[in-house]
Amino acid sequence: MSQIAYDTFIEDRLFFPKRTVVKQIEKLLPELLPDEKYVDGNHVLRDIEVQHGLLVERAESIYSFSHLTIQEFLTAQHIDYNDIPIEELVDNHLCDKRWREVFLLLAGLRKADNLLLAMEKKTHSLINNSKLQDLLDWVEKITDYPLENIRSLAKRAISFSNAINNLSAFIQIDKNQISFMNGMAYDYLIEFANSLAVIKFNSKTVYIYTNMNQTINIDNDSIDAQTINIVIKEAVKEFIDYVLSIAEYKIYSHIRYDELIDNLEKLKQDAIRDKQDKDRLLGISKKINELWMNTFNLTSEMMEISESEMETITDYTYTNLLMLQCKQAVVRVTPEVWKGIESRMLLPVKND
Numbered sequence: 001m002s003q004i005a006y007d008t009f010i011e012d013r014l015f016f017p018k019r020t021v022v023k024q025i026e027k028l029l030p031e032l033l034p035d036e037k038y039v040d041g042n043h044v045l046r047d048i049e050v051q052h053g054l055l056v057e058r059a060e061s062i063y064s065f066s067h068l069t070i071q072e073f074l075t076a077q078h079i080d081y082n083d084i085p086i087e088e089l090v091d092n093h094l095c096d097k098r099w100r101e102v103f104l105l106l107a108g109l110r111k112a113d114n115l116l117l118a119m120e121k122k123t124h125s126l127i128n129n130s131k132l133q134d135l136l137d138w139v140e141k142i143t144d145y146p147l148e149n150i151r152s153l154a155k156r157a158i159s160f161s162n163a164i165n166n167l168s169a170f171i172q173i174d175k176n177q178i179s180f181m182n183g184m185a186y187d188y189l190i191e192f193a194n195s196l197a198v199i200k201f202n203s204k205t206v207y208i209y210t211n212m213n214q215t216i217n218i219d220n221d222s223i224d225a226q227t228i229n230i231v232i233k234e235a236v237k238e239f240i241d242y243v244l245s246i247a248e249y250k251i252y253s254h255i256r257y258d259e260l261i262d263n264l265e266k267l268k269q270d271a272i273r274d275k276q277d278k279d280r281l282l283g284i285s286k287k288i289n290e291l292w293m294n295t296f297n298l299t300s301e302m303m304e305i306s307e308s309e310m311e312t313i314t315d316y317t318y319t320n321l322l323m324l325q326c327k328q329a330v331v332r333v334t335p336e337v338w339k340g341i342e343s344r345m346l347l348p349v350k351n352d
Contacts (some may be wrong), residue, residue, distance in 0.1 A: 005074030014020035018061040076105035090118040131309040136348040154196040156346040161189035181314040189316040225278040
């Protein structure tokens, strides 16, 4: 059954005709039971269906595994038992979300050194994207200082999520696919940071800041002063909440947190004072945006992104998260191997 599971999974087939299963059974069973002179594939299929419940007839002569989890487990088991080269599987399927459970299962079936190193190699190959390289350079620079109360990797994940979230504020409102991928990348990084069990960040934390930029940039003529004022107040509140979170864990060493919060409170008061003046409110929203960018040493050039660049960044954040999840699922991994991988995660690739 593992051979059938593997073959159909590789071909992305959840459903397959009865004749395919019967043919596979009649081909494989004689190899396993050489003393059997004749194998009735139809009879064996009925036994599998009735006695074991692994396969189910979904329509006339159309079968599938009774549950996707069974197909995934048998696929991983087949890969492990037959020593199928892990590097090739990772290279071809790591970014395919459909293979996530298979890789997690493989991590639990064998010593995971080769799997994790292959995942790292594939993940690093994505950094050929210049936009991703620029963002990782920024992550390295802004987090390049010792910190005792939080792991460096968690610090990098939180910083990277900040930049990714900031990207969404610059994405045109009609670029739905880029916005969707941006949201996925941000959520992957938040889950990544939270998985390290050192800090719990809410994925909503700075979305309202993003909403301020997108709302105001849609069409200034169609938005009244009251709407802008409400959006600004919400944005400042979320900004302050975020600053308090990163101040608690000292994510960044260069930020003067009290001074930053004072500046934000002043901008909020300015918005209250000028709540009827649309032009002044637009100016305040611009100042909030500039304050955010300057606080985190971000530039508008860093925030310009194409759909293909965003797709690469999404794949990169996903594969890093999956690598971490595989490490957490492993039965055995050499400590030195994982320590090396962790030290290189979410950093630019160095060309020696």
